[in-house]
Amino acid sequence: MIIKLLLLAAFVTLALVAARTTPSPGFLAVRRIFIMGALATSALAVVFPDAVTRAARMVGVGRGTDLVLYVFIVVAIVGWLGTYRRLLDLEGRFAHLVRSQAIAEASRPSPPLLDTAGDR
């Protein structure tokens, strides 16, 4: 069945993308184009419901709703991975910030250290 190939391909691509893409203007552009495409496709699917069923049949899925569900799952995972990546990145920056502040505000020991009387 074609859908099996398509879905498996989608998961493999996801794994690769998740592992190596770094945020870049090019990547952002691709994502925006993808989102616009998805919106347009959704609008078409609303206007022509039969088209979804026909598309489903073409890839070997029985009903249009099933195809929609599959696509939804893939898209949801993409979104989740993206969010997770961003969260990791944010945590990294956050840690960096807290660390810099801790170093900047280092406080020396309150009593004079041993053997250093008069050394202040």
Place this chain on the structure above:
Amino acid sequence: MLSDSPTTAPQAEQPRFGPREACVVIPMHNEATVIASVVAGLRPHFSTIVCVDDGSTDGSDRVARAAGATVLRHAINLGQGASLQTGISYAVRHTATDLVVTFDADGQHDALDAVRMVERARRGDVDVVLGSRFLDGGGLSVPASRRRLLKGAVGFTRLTTGLPVTDTHNGLRVLTSAAAAELQLHTRGMGHASELLDQVAANRWRVCEVPVTIAYTEYSRAKGQSSLNAVNILFDLMLQRLYPVR
């Protein structure tokens, strides 16, 4: 420990100790009851002791400072790996240290072990000295369940890094400042011990182990990690490989 060199250092951060001083870095989180004795135990041997307070809420920072340590305070809790990295960065950049010693805050390490490891590092033929509780048939005081887990971690590390280590999760280590400056710990939680060894292997640092004792006190056991945390550590490590942070 009077430094005889004129300390006309341009930066206020420059310490007043002479060169070639080892600096001890202690990550701590809510250790107010023991940190004073840990710092006091180290003071006779080390002039610079840096405690990194990882967002403690029990006043550990005040206790540590009063005991004679320099305290760096994380505004919020970031995890032990992050604390170590903060302390090491500070030691390398703001103290005149040639060796960085990492030491646990819960009192399970022996200051004299740290001294022996520093002496070992001073011979100059290694970049990293690791404390091992299992070297030379040691480790009999380690609780059996913990021992099994640690052996598993050792096997995993040997497999993935090729380092012939006998103890991968010992908080007592000595790094030359050159190595310490290169170290980049990203794992903020407990996976940093493995991450550190990964970097030792990746940078081809010369490493050796020195037998140390671990005091499994009631306190350190209560503070210690649950064995289930091994799952978290494994997961962190895999994520680390999947999502290398810069």
